[in-house]
Amino acid sequence: DSGVTQTPKHLITATGQRVTLRCSPRSGDLSVYWYQQSLDQGLQFLIQYYNGEERAKGNILERFSAQQFPDLHSELNLSSLELGDSALYFCASSVGQGGSYEQYFGPGTRLTVT
Amino acid sequence: GENVEQHPSTLSVQEGDSAVIKCTYSDSASNYFPWYKQELGKGPQLIIDIRSNVGEKKDQRIAVTLNKTAKHFSLHITETQPEDSAVYFCAPRRGAGNMLTFGGGTRLMVKP
Numbered sequence: 001d002s003g004v005t006q007t008p009k010h011l012i013t014a015t016g017q018r019v020t021l022r023c024s025p026r027s028g029d030l031s032v033y034w035y036q037q038s039l040d041q042g043l044q045f046l047i048q049y050y051n052g053e054e055r056a057k058g059n060i061l062e063r064f065s066a067q068q069f070p071d072l073h074s075e076l077n078l079s080s081l082e083l084g085d086s087a088l089y090f091c092a093s094s095v096g097q098g099g100s101y102e103q104y105f106g107p108g109t110r111l112t113v114t
Numbered sequence: 115g116e117n118v119e120q121h122p123s124t125l126s127v128q129e130g131d132s133a134v135i136k137c138t139y140s141d142s143a144s145n146y147f148p149w150y151k152q153e154l155g156k157g158p159q160l161i162i163d164i165r166s167n168v169g170e171k172k173d174q175r176i177a178v179t180l181n182k183t184a185k186h187f188s189l190h191i192t193e194t195q196p197e198d199s200a201v202y203f204c205a206p207r208r209g210a211g212n213m214l215t216f217g218g219g220t221r222l223m224v225k226p
Contacts, residue, residue, distance in 0.1 A: 002157065033214070043158070043203060043216040058213055090157050102148075103214065105157030 003027065004106035006091050012112045018079040021109045025072055025093030031055070032074040033094070033103060034066055038087040049074055050097035081113045116141045120204055120217035127194050128225050135220045137204030138186040144206040147180055147187045152201045152219075161202075162189070194224045 003026035013019055025032050034046040036059075045058035049068035060066075063081075068074040078085060088108045094101040117140035127133050137147075145166035150158035164171045164178045164187065171178050175194075180187040187206070191198055201221050205214040 002159070004157075035214075042218050045213045045215065048213075056213055092157075102160050102163070105150075105159065107155075108157050 002104040002106060004091060004093050004104050006089075006106040006109050008109060009107065010110050010112075012114065013081060014114055015081055015083060017081050017113075018077065019081065019111065021076040021078070021089050021091075021111075023074045023076070023091030023093075023106060025074070025091075026104055029093035029095050029104070030072065031094045031097050031101070032068055032072070033092040034060075034074070034076050035090040035092065035105075036087050037090060037108070041087075043090075046076070048097075055097050078111070083113050086111055086113045116144065116206065116213075116215040118204065118206060118215050118217040120202075120220050122220060123218060124221045124223070126223045126225065129194060129196060131194055133191045133194055133198070133222055133224075135189045135202055135204075135222070136186055137188065137206065137217050138184075139204075139206040140185065141206070141208065142182075142185065143208045144185075145208060147178065147204070147206050149176075149178060149189045150203045150205060150216075152203065154200075158203055191222075194222075196224050196226050198222060199224045 005024045030051045033048045037043045046060040048056040066076045090108045092103040092105045148163035151161045152158045177190040201219045204217040
């Protein structure tokens with residue numbers, strides 16, 4: 001158990017809908033990262049927040065957004081969902097905002113868009 | 115951005131044999147080199163990492179070796195066991211960078 005929690009574990013929704021994925025980092029970690037894992041794209045970095053502020057952006061679509069709240073939990077919002085958005089979404093956390101800080105991954109949310 | 119490649123994409127070994135997975139990267143400024151293990155239904159878990167001032171690091175049956183000149187680092191697993199079966203990812207990055215760029219993954223199967 002990494003100490004990172006993600007909810008829900010599974011999510012099934014229809015195209016065009018909007019969903020919110022939630023992540024609680026390990027106690028004491030200030031950074032939260034979001035990753036998408038799909039069969040054709042592998043593991044891709046989406047976005048990072050550190051202590052409530054956006055720190056880095058990766059291959060995140062404009063239809064996706066995220067935020068980190070004062071209690072440090074984070075939410076990833078996915079809107080206008082398409083079939084291709086079906087994937088595993090992982091959240092990771094680390095103590096620092098960069099450098100060689102170990103990232104601890106949560107168990108993931110499996111999103112299925114039908 | 116960083117271009118990361120892993121080889122092989124799949125690896126099947128007999129229990130007790132050794133397994134080696136290689137990761138090549140393009141960013142010469144990379145100075146942190148972790149390996150992650152992902153078991154079915156779980157998130158990636160860091161199993162070993164190395165920094166650029168060290169050429170090799172060992173932790174029981176696993177080791178990582180780094181060749182900064184050639185821009186590659188390798189994961190070595192000795193005396194493989196069925197529980198080593200998983201997908202392994204490398205994710206080299208700059209010390210000051212935030213992004214993890216993962217390799218495509220290597221599916222290791224250890225046959226009992």
